[in-house]
Amino acid sequence: MLTLTPDDVEFIGNDIERGECILATRSGDLFLPDRRGGINIIHPDGATDRTMARGAPEGFLPNGIALLPNRDFLMADLGPGGGVWHMSRTGEMSPLLLELNGRKLEPTNFVGIDRLGRTWVTVSTRLVPREQSMKKGHADGYIVVIDDRGARVVAEGIGFTNEAIVDPSGKWLYVNETIARCTSRFPIRDDGSLGRKEVFAQYGAGTFPDGFTFDEEGGIWIVSVVSNRVIRATPDGKQHTVLEDVDRVWLDEVEQAFQNGTYTRKHLDSGGQRKMGNLSGICFGGPDLKTVYLASLFGSRVASFRSPVAGAAPVHWEF
Structure with missing residues (x-):
């Protein structure tokens, strides 16, 4: 399997600030x-354009994004x-979902769509900050689902909910739990509710999963903040670190802080x-x-490398 160093990657784009989430289409954009x-x-x-939001609330901080068929966007607001x-x-x-059951949504991490027209939304925590x-x-x-029945919570008790994406089969909703340090999945019932959670991959010291994507062989590629890792996990339980970029002495300190309860924002941001x-x-x-x-x-640019395994086409691939 592929094993790379930071010197093996190339970069594209420019003048990006906090490009937390990334989507690609067949057009090459x-x-x-x-x-x-x-x-x-x-x-x-490599040319980079920017479309600025007009009419966003004060403190708006786009985090996860979803591309729609007409190339409009859904954007999760991680701001207040x-x-x-x-x-x-x-x-x-224009607002899509700002409150649920009379309660204002907390800073919102991610939004995605699936092939049945449902929208999936994640909130990492109810605590503010x-x-x-x-x-x-x-x-x-x-996790919240929005469909023709409206918006409702379909899963709770998640260890810092990050990206949540329906897999290529349409049968499972996968989610990265950053603080629980695992990728979990839920079976999706016909009515959009979720079955019992199971852990697909549990990660070890120094791995805090954030974004992820699927390949055509059933593997999941996750990226880890702090340790700057790319890990491929497969259904048979195997994990392979494709890339990492970390100061190992500092990572040991981060791990110690995580284990003894002194982990803070400075530890999360250190990978920057x-x-x-x-x-x-x-x-x-x-x-x-x-x-x-x-x-x-x-980073102000996007890193890239070639994989021996093709990705599974995402729902927005032809948009």
Whole structure:
């Protein structure tokens, strides 16, 4: 299996700020959020455009994004306002989901769509500020589904809910639990509710899973903040570290802090001091779906490398 160093990756794009999530389409375009309040579009030649949001709430911080068939976007607001917003391809903003059962959504991590037209939303924690939840064993994150029945919570008690994506079969919703340090999955029932959670992959010391994507062989590729790792996990339980970029002495300190309950935002952000910029998002792209693209919290460009395994085409591939 592929094993790389930071020197093996290439970079594309420019002037990106906090491109936490990344999407690719057959056209060759890449899409990432921007902390300044909008969407970055990296074209195949590397040129980068930005569409700024108009009418966003104060403190709006786009995090997870979903591309719609007409190239509008859904955007999860990790800022104090929380919730999910719709942004037209020209930047006009309108709210999609800001409260549920009379309760305002907390800072919202991720939003995605599936092939049945459902929208999946994750909230990492009910605690504000959310850094309070970055403790081993804390698990109050939840998942919301929006469909023709409306919006409702379908899973709770998650160890810092991060990306949640329906797999290519349409039968499972996978989710990264960053503080529980695992990738879990739920069977999806016909009515959009979820069955019992099971752990697909449990990660070891120094791995805090954030974004992920599927390959055509059933593998899941996750990226880890702090350690700047790319890990491929397969259904037979095997894990392979494709790439990492870390100061191992510092990572030992981070691990000790996590285990003794002194883990803070400074530990989470420390991966930003490395070349990979604190990896947070991953997708497959390119004409053959064998180019891996990596997004980061602190990098101004997108890293990429070639994979021997093709990715599974995401729901937005033809958009």
